[in-house]
Amino acid sequence: MEAKVLIPDPSKIKEELINKYPAKVAKKRSKSIVVNDPEIVPEVQANVRTVPGIITQRGCSYAGCKGVVLGPTRDIVNIVHGPIGCSFYAWLTRRNQTRPETPEHENYITYCFSTDMQEEHVVFGGEKKLKVAIQEAYDLFHPKAIAIFSTCPVGLIGDDVHAVSREMKEKLGDCNVFGFSCEGYRGVSQSAGHHIANNGVFKHMVGNNNEVKPGKFKLNLLGEYNIGGDAFEIERLLEKCGITLVASFSGNSTVGAIENAHTADLNVIMCHRSINYMGDMMETKYGIPWMKVNFVGAESTAKSLRKIAEYFGDEELKARVEEVIAEEVPAVKAIIDEIRPRTEGKTAMLFVGGSRAHHYQDLFSELGMTTLAAGYEFAHRDDYEGREVLPKIKIDADSKNIEELKVTADPELYNPRKSEAELEELKAKGLEINGYEGMMKQMMKKTLVVDDVSHYESEKLIEMYKPDIFCAGIKEKYVVQKMGVPLKQLHSYDYGGPYTGFKGAVNFYKDIDRMVNNPVWKMIKAPWEKSEPESLEASYVAS
Amino acid sequence: MLLRHTTKEVKEREGLTINPAKTCQPIGAMYAALGIHGCLPHSHGSQGCCSYHRSTLTRHYKEPVMAATSSFTEGASVFGGQANLLSAIETIFTVYDPEVIAVHSTCLSETIGDDLQQITKKASDDGKIPEGKYVIYASTPSFVGSHITGYANMVTGMTEQFAVSTGEKKDQVNVIAGWMEPSDMREIKSLASRLGVKIVLFPDTSDVLDAPQTGKHEFYPKGGITIDELKSAGDSKCSLAVGCISAEPAAIALEKKCKVPFETVDMPIGLSATDRFIMALSKAGSVKVPDEITAERGRLVDVMADMEQYFYGKKVALFGDPDQLIPLTEFLLDLGMIPAHIVSGTPGLRFEKRMKEILERAPGANFRNGPQADMFLMHQWIKNEPVDLLIGNTYGKYIARDEDIPFVRFGFPILDRIGHSYFPNVGYSGSLRLVEKILGVLMDRQDRTSLEEKFELVM
Structure with a gap:
């Protein structure tokens, strides 16, 4: 595949992107900027430190742990142990929607809990205050679970959140208390926090409730955080197909569901980067295979539903899935047929997250738009090049600091849902069982792949490529729009969505149509700025 | 209910802050530094700090907020952040070419004891600061004060480090x-x-x-x-x-x-x-x-007099930052309103003293500042003594909806409306705008809830 639209020579562009950097920085950045070839898939340097002083999109480990993975589950009281800011900034800003069963059911997502650490606690230790805070939270709310998140000073002063959690769990009796060492300095981005969160959820929650609930086709949805209601749309489709969702990690989810997740027969993974650890660990301990799916894009949604049906291998389910697809597709087609003539041939760039920069390319291609350049904010090489590179990835000092849980098969609960042979057969049918092919195989030849894109590089890319739309986050939103290019936020969806499933695809088509064709972009120049004063004079003389 | 777990019964807390009415020092330093021309704010800490501050300021202003970070990793946290800051300074001057870099510290760099004065001096001694360019700094550990004191520290930093007395006034x-x-x-x-x-x-x-x-x-x-x-x-x-x-x-x-x-x-x-x-x-x-300013004042007083019936005796709950709460509370009293509940997470005896003086005109008002003076407490106070109006930042909308209280957005951050960056709240005309906003929500409420026979054409 070659790009259909004319694009500048990518190797020249790469040169342009790095030539302003100090020599050492340029050398480092050049390994993270590659010209794509889907046939051979070149190596991309990823998951390495950002150079200090470079304006990066990245956040920290705490953000990945508390903000991304644990935040969306509604009935955990998440106490942030540290100064006030960390909890404040993660308060409701990620748009994880949730729908409690009744108006009485628990929902702590609207609350912000912090130990509001003061100087005296940094000097003399904060464990005592943390215990008091846990007790106060318990007395006020009697939650099923309390999670503790360590911020930077906590690890440095030596507060042991795990010991405090154990002590308080024992003391309280009916409340699961557990801690996360997700200090912001761990790892090189949010990604470290995802891994830490996976470990904690796996250790302290999954497997706590062995009750097998009814349902013929039972799965967990991993790496779906219900931003803008994405999980609601997927839930709707699964239910319509007769597939039982045991637990979602962790959008619109509950403690009870996660504790019961190991009773499902399949894990489907949306955001590979943030949750693949969970898939691997559950497979090893319980024998549940995982499969990469993508519910972003109408075609991808249909494909993913078919793959799930294929996995369960039930003819009735397969037929039902086809019925559902047949029912849903006409509404999508009607909209895309109307919109596509207005978006066809336009171009996009996506620099965001750890899987969205890949998934959303499907929606753009449904709109007839070409992705010129893409990259992730905090992904690893496997998210770019596919999981087959995993054995080749060198573990550096920053990754070594993140605990790898030693997981073994559970003596009682391990039950391989499929035999090796069956899994091989499914893989041969194109199911990404315990696998992920990554972003680059889907991108066209000569497109540009940039990991951890800097502010400077994004501005240069926009100047040189002049894309019709740029996808990133809130920090980039108004910078790019000041350049006269609309920016679609793919963390918060610009307060819209959902974008998953069939209904979500329609929402996205409409939003992109509105953005790339909005008349405001043609109104930037004042009428008196458009013509030269000389011509004004000339026209005056002529009349 | 959005805040369905908030109880009416107030229990004193010592460890847990719930729904804070403040945030941390560094964001204030970043905001202040943006007020210097050609300045790039720099956050000396983990990437998350810088990312969160930029995000919050961006959501509040709907504008680009440029700032850099020392991108601490575990190594830097153990061995000190000097190497990171020195390398950052070099990179920033090469790539982003600011007139000045305004460095602020974070809880991380303060806990490990990084000394910004010493590091910036070393940067200068090592020739990492180009001729005619500057690096200034402010110490803003997140475990002290609030975003407001962080702002004050950076303003103090820019004043101390730039102002010179030439002897000629x-x-x-x-x-x-x-x-x-x-x-x-x-x-x-x-x-x-x-x-x-x-x-x-x-x-x-x-x-x-x-x-x-x-x-x-x-x-x-x-x-x-x-x-x-x-x-x-x-x-x-x-x-x-x-x-x-x-x-x-x-x-x-x-x-x-x-x-x-x-x-x-x-x-x-x-x-x-x-x-x-x-x-x-x-x-x-x-x-x-x-005369022009006297007339502007007169217009404000005129509206206050003409509309006094709509303000008089109305109870108000408000939360936010000290320098705004002090005159705002006084203004509410001038309008004949009753400030009933006030919280601010920003600590300080000076603030407490000023508020107490002003609140002598409002006996029985609840006021608290510092840790645990949070929106959860204010919400509980409201449940015990309901109010007619709520004034505060965007997070107030959760209380306003649950308790069905008319709500005026005021303070930081305002994440869900525009206007605050374009239309002032200060001066006589700014105050007139505030009066208009308060009247607007109170009258909209009356229009929405009055009995049909009591529905007023003229108000």
Whole structure:
């Protein structure tokens, strides 16, 4: 595949992107900027430190742990142990929607809990205050679970959140208390926090409730955080197909569901980067295979539903899935047929997250738009090049600091849902069982792949490529729009969505149509700025 | 209910803060630094700090907020962040070419004991700061104070590190802005110009965080106090510190360094505080207040008199930041309203004392500041003693909806409306806008809930 639209020579562009950097920085950045070839898939340097002083999109480990993975589950009281800011900034800003069963059911997502650490606690230790805070939270709310998140000073002063959690769990009796060492300095981005969160959820929650609930086709949805209601749309489709969702990690989810997740027969993974650890660990301990799916894009949604049906291998389910697809597709087609003539041939760039920069390319291609350049904010090489590179990835000092849980098969609960042979057969049918092919195989030849894109590089890319739309986050939103290019936020969806499933695809088509064709972009120049004063004079003389 | 677990019964808490009415120091330092022309704020800590601060400021302003970070990893946290900061300074001057880098610390770098003064000196000694360029700093550990004191620290830093006394006094007055919006700063400049007083206003985020759409991203927008102006602050005849918590520390530092005398005034929000501000500024500039400003004042008083029935006796709950709450509470009292519950997460005895003085006119009012003076407590107070109006930042909308209270957005952050960066709340016209907003929500409520036979055409 070659790009259909004319694009500048990518190797020249790469040169342009790095030539302003100090020599050492340029050398480092050049390994993270590659010209794509889907046939051979070149190596991309990823998951390495950002150079200090470079304006990066990245956040920290705490953000990945508390903000991304644990935040969306509604009935955990998440106490942030540290100064006030960390909890404040993660308060409701990620748009994880949730729908409690009744108006009485628990929902702590609207609350912000912090130990509001003061100087005296940094000097003399904060464990005592943390215990008091846990007790106060318990007395006020009697939650099923309390999670503790360590911020930077906590690890440095030596507060042991795990010991405090154990002590308080024992003391309280009916409340699961557990801690996360997700200090912001761990790892090189949010990604470290995802891994830490996976470990904690796996250790302290999954497997706590062995009750097998009814349902013929039972799965967990991993790496779906219900931003803008994405999980609601997927839930709707699964239910319509007769597939039982045991637990979602962790959008619109509950403690009870996660504790019961190991009773499902399949894990489907949306955001590979943030949750693949969970898939691997559950497979090893319980024998549940995982499969990469993508519910972003109408075609991808249909494909993913078919793959799930294929996995369960039930003819009735397969037929039902086809019925559902047949029912849903006409509404999508009607909209895309109307919109596509207005978006066809336009171009996009996506620099965001750890899987969205890949998934959303499907929606753009449904709109007839070409992705010129893409990259992730905090992904690893496997998210770019596919999981087959995993054995080749060198573990550096920053990754070594993140605990790898030693997981073994559970003596009682391990039950391989499929035999090796069956899994091989499914893989041969194109199911990404315990696998992920990554972003680059889907991108066209000569497109540009940039990991951890800097502010400077994004501005240069926009100047040189002049894309019709740029996808990133809130920090980039108004910078790019000041350049006269609309920016679609793919963390918060610009307060819209959902974008998953069939209904979500329609929402996205409409939003992109509105953005790339909005008349405001043609109104930037004042009428008196458009013509030269000389011509004004000339026209005056002529009349 | 959005806040369905908030109980009516108030239990004293000592460990847990719930729904804070403050955030941490570094974001204030970042905001203040954006008020220097050609400045790139720099966060000396983990990447998350910088990312969160930029995100919050961006959501509040819907504008680019550029800032860099030392990108601490575990190694830096163990061995110290000096190498990171030195490398950051070099990279920033090469790639982003600012006039000045304004470094602030974080809880991380403070806990490990990084000394910004020493590191910036080393950067200078090592020749990492190009000729004519600057690196300034402020210590802003997140476990002290709040975003407001962080702002004050950076304003103090820019004053101390730039202002010089040449021995030749200039006929100009420093106006040191407490934490206020770009619109407020613009209004203060306009008031001074109409009064005929030459002022040096700093920091100044107007034309930085309200930049026009031009089709080009100006990395360093047109606005901001210039370094030359900041230097000249040492030669000004006097300073007005606008806000006793967020502006006064800089005025004290300037007096100490350059012997510039100062007076502290409240932020000009509402009638009485604006009166005092105008008097102080006219005195400092030795000018008479022109009729134009007296007339502007008269228009505010006129509306207050004409609409007094809608304000009188209405109970208000408010939360936010000290320098705004002090004059705002006073203004509510001037309007005949009853401030019933007030919280601010920002600690400080000075603030407490000022509020208590003002609240002598409102016996029975609940006021608390510092840790655990949070929105959860205020919500509980509201459940015990309901109010007619809620004033505060965007997070108030959860309480407003649950308790069905008319709500005016005021303070930081406002994430769900625009206007605060364009239309001021200070001065007589800003106060008039505030009156209009309060009246608007109260009257909309009456229009929505009155019985059909009581539905009023004229109000």
